[in-house]
Amino acid sequence: MSTPDHNTRILLDSRPHGEPTPDNFRFETVPVPAPAEGEVLLRTIYLSLDPYMRGRMNDAKSYAAPVELGAVMEGGTVCEVVESRDPGLAPGDIVLAHGGWQEYAVAPARQVRRLDPARAPISTAVGVLGMPGFTAYAGLLEIGRPQPGETVVVAAAAGPVGSTVGQIARIKGARAVGIAGGADKVAWLEELGFDVALDHRSPTFRDDLEAAVPDGIDVYFENVGGHVWDAVLPRLNTYARVPVCGLVSHYNETELPAGPDRSSRLMTAILTRSLTVRGFIQNEFVSSHYKAFQADAAGWIADGSLRYKEDIVAGLDNAPDAFLGMLKGQNFGKLVVQVGADPTS
Amino acid sequence: MSTPDHNTRILLDSRPHGEPTPDNFRFETVPVPAPAEGEVLLRTIYLSLDPYMRGRMNDAKSYAAPVELGAVMEGGTVCEVVESRDPGLAPGDIVLAHGGWQEYAVAPARQVRRLDPARAPISTAVGVLGMPGFTAYAGLLEIGRPQPGETVVVAAAAGPVGSTVGQIARIKGARAVGIAGGADKVAWLEELGFDVALDHRSPTFRDDLEAAVPDGIDVYFENVGGHVWDAVLPRLNTYARVPVCGLVSHYNETELPAGPDRSSRLMTAILTRSLTVRGFIQNEFVSSHYKAFQADAAGWIADGSLRYKEDIVAGLDNAPDAFLGMLKGQNFGKLVVQVGADPTS
Numbered sequence: 075m076s077t078p079d080h081n082t083r084i085l086l087d088s089r090p091h092g093e094p095t096p097d098n099f100r101f102e103t104v105p106v107p108a109p110a111e112g113e114v115l116l117r118t119i120y121l122s123l124d125p126y127m128r129g130r131m132n133d134a135k136s137y138a139a140p141v142e143l144g145a146v147m148e149g150g151t152v153c154e155v156v157e158s159r160d161p162g163l164a165p166g167d168i169v170l171a172h173g174g175w176q177e178y179a180v181a182p183a184r185q186v187r188r189l190d191p192a193r194a195p196i197s198t199a200v201g202v203l204g205m206p207g208f209t210a211y212a213g214l215l216e217i218g219r220p221q222p223g224e225t226v227v228v229a230a231a232a233g234p235v236g237s238t239v240g241q242i243a244r245i246k247g248a249r250a251v252g253i254a255g256g257a258d259k260v261a262w263l264e265e266l267g268f269d270v271a272l273d274h275r276s277p278t279f280r281d282d283l284e285a286a287v288p289d290g291i292d293v294y295f296e297n298v299g300g301h302v303w304d305a306v307l308p309r310l311n312t313y314a315r316v317p318v319c320g321l322v323s324h325y326n327e328t329e330l331p332a333g334p335d336r337s338s339r340l341m342t343a344i345l346t347r348s349l350t351v352r353g354f355i356q357n358e359f360v361s362s363h364y365k366a367f368q369a370d371a372a373g374w375i376a377d378g379s380l381r382y383k384e385d386i387v388a389g390l391d392n393a394p395d396a397f398l399g400m401l402k403g404q405n406f407g408k409l410v411v412q413v414g415a416d417p418t419s
Numbered sequence: 420m421s422t423p424d425h426n427t428r429i430l431l432d433s434r435p436h437g438e439p440t441p442d443n444f445r446f447e448t449v450p451v452p453a454p455a456e457g458e459v460l461l462r463t464i465y466l467s468l469d470p471y472m473r474g475r476m477n478d479a480k481s482y483a484a485p486v487e488l489g490a491v492m493e494g495g496t497v498c499e500v501v502e503s504r505d506p507g508l509a510p511g512d513i514v515l516a517h518g519g520w521q522e523y524a525v526a527p528a529r530q531v532r533r534l535d536p537a538r539a540p541i542s543t544a545v546g547v548l549g550m551p552g553f554t555a556y557a558g559l560l561e562i563g564r565p566q567p568g569e570t571v572v573v574a575a576a577a578g579p580v581g582s583t584v585g586q587i588a589r590i591k592g593a594r595a596v597g598i599a600g601g602a603d604k605v606a607w608l609e610e611l612g613f614d615v616a617l618d619h620r621s622p623t624f625r626d627d628l629e630a631a632v633p634d635g636i637d638v639y640f641e642n643v644g645g646h647v648w649d650a651v652l653p654r655l656n657t658y659a660r661v662p663v664c665g666l667v668s669h670y671n672e673t674e675l676p677a678g679p680d681r682s683s684r685l686m687t688a689i690l691t692r693s694l695t696v697r698g699f700i701q702n703e704f705v706s707s708h709y710k711a712f713q714a715d716a717a718g719w720i721a722d723g724s725l726r727y728k729e730d731i732v733a734g735l736d737n738a739p740d741a742f743l744g745m746l747k748g749q750n751f752g753k754l755v756v757q758v759g760a761d762p763t764s
Binding site for chain 1: 474641644645648658663664665666669672674675676677678679680681682683684685686687688689690691692693694695696697698699700703
């Protein structure tokens with residue numbers, strides 16, 4: 075492949091106040107950068123879009139530094155090596171990188187990981203076999219610690235994290251109750267083998283949840299917050315564990331909701347029911363659990379006990395709209411932008 | 420000792436609405452009960468008064484069943500065996516029991532534990548060597564897990580739990596910051612060797628706390644809630660642990676505080692800083708840790724690294740007022756009612 079001469083990329087142009095809009099992003103076209111010694115030039119094939127990116131758009135203390143204004147939006151990517159100045163990688167190699175929202179990126183060779191296209195579709199490296207899958211695995215098994223016969227409830231259950239959480243819960247012998255928005259997602263969760271799947275948009279949602287958990291809830295994997303959490307909290311059993319992975323319903327909040335202040339009631343529930351509420355991001359568990367995850371997940375996919383769905387959007391131009399839609403729950407499956415041709419498919 | 424003929428006891432007469440009052444209690448005098456086969460008749464020497472008892476006065480789901488209306492208020496006691504119908508105990512033995520707010524109680528012999536008066540003052544069996552001491556030990560070491568050099572902050576630090584938490588934190592090589600109400604309690608914490616002691620009633624409390632934790636807070640042992648928790652939360656470090664042992668400032672709440680609703684902000688802090696917030700009561704850890712606690716605590720008391728203070732009130736008649744005062748922070752040291760003569764002192 076000849077070296078290309080221009081790179082289209084998407085910058086953070088302004089910080090959102092509340093819900094992000096297309097105006098927060100800016101496209102630009104710049105020359106393709108040249109790799110230095112020890113670096114590689116990468117062509118983006120797939121760009122992962124994930125809810126955590128909403129947090130990076132804020133200028134607030136979070137678990138990671140914000141994206142600077144005028145900088146390329148960050149994100150995990152699956153790329154083809156176009157040019158290599160490192161002996162460990164060659165043009166044509168397919169790698170997992172953190173190239174961001176752009177067509178080309180330069181990265182140190184040691185910061186990318188070579189993928190084996192014969193092992194699994196390469197897009198899964200940012201999905202079920204990548205960060206979202208590992209988030210589900212580590213959060214559920216290390217914090218949630220479901221025991222056989224226990225009840226695990228997961229929010230945003232049709233998403234790449236939630237669908238994996240529910241399926242691993244079942245693999246471990248627990249009951250899995252999934253909560254999602256919309257009939258198509260609920261139907262898919264039933265197809266995946268969730269014991270119960272509930273639509274949080276239903277007017278009878280609270281009653282539906284109560285009926286779905288006759289023995290209460292032992293593990294609640296939190297992705298959303300809001301009215302789903304409000305319905306779950308009263309049903310948590312003594313010693314229940316709550317891995318807090320995301321709070322997508324609150325990401326666009328610009329001010330605190332009206333009162334009364336229920337924070338002391340939340341603390342009282344934690345006290346009187348000996349609850350464990352534990353925030354996390356997957357980085358924390360990489361060194362201790364990533365290898366086991368790769369082996370377990372590959373085995374479960376091979377034997378059919380772990381299934382996944384991808385929502386692939388064509389073209390970098392569509393990344394902002396796809397991202398904004400995801401924050402409203404409009405995607406169905408792991409949201410990935412196909413930025414360039416996939417030579418493996 | 421001849422068998423006595425009447426027993427004065429204190430019943431729960433009505434449930435408090437908000438702050439309890441003396442009217443919630445009722446004294447009555449009844450015949451002393453007779454022990455059945457396998458039981459002992461106990462004379463109360465010391466009655467422990469503890470904040471958890473406030474929760475038992477409510478008719479609400481908590482970690483233990485409420486005290487029934489018309490039933491004797493429950494509580495841990497140190498007693499002398501007056502009459503025994505069990506071969507394992509003899510009159511004159513001193514035992515730890517759960518005899519409640521009364522002069523005499525009957526209990527199955529297997530539910531009491533014989534104390535060795537030569538080992539420690541027998542009142543410590545409901546204090547530093549008993550439930551409060553074990554609460555501090557298990558909550559700090561199993562949930563807080565302080566590492567050398569980390570900063571541990573404890574609320575209600577002059578109480579029997581808090582003062583033990585801070586001293587064990589220092590034994591384990593952590594910095595201990597104690598928060599208490601009033602200059603006398605602050606002075607005592609400094610005497611105990613806390614690195615910093617703060618008065619939460621001071622108008623400069625928030626600034627004082629900020630200055631006291633230049634490296635943030637790694638463990639916060641929660642006993643109180645309210646404005647102390649509000650000052651602590653923004654200073655918790657990534658991966659901080661919060662054992663939630665009590666929320667005494669909220670026990671008398673009859674309705675939720677006015678808004679805005681800060682519960683989503685609390686969950687966001689848990690998420691973005693990978694916090695662990697974990698409610699507990701000591702029962703959970705008895706089988707796994709009680710023996711180690713007894714050995715460790717006795718050793719620390721013997722070598723002077725663990726000190727304690729008792730606030731002994733004379734006479735069962737004064738139990739209700741002493742209890743109500745404790746809920747307002749008026750005691751100083753482990754609150755114990757001396758109900759009858761102590762033959763060991």
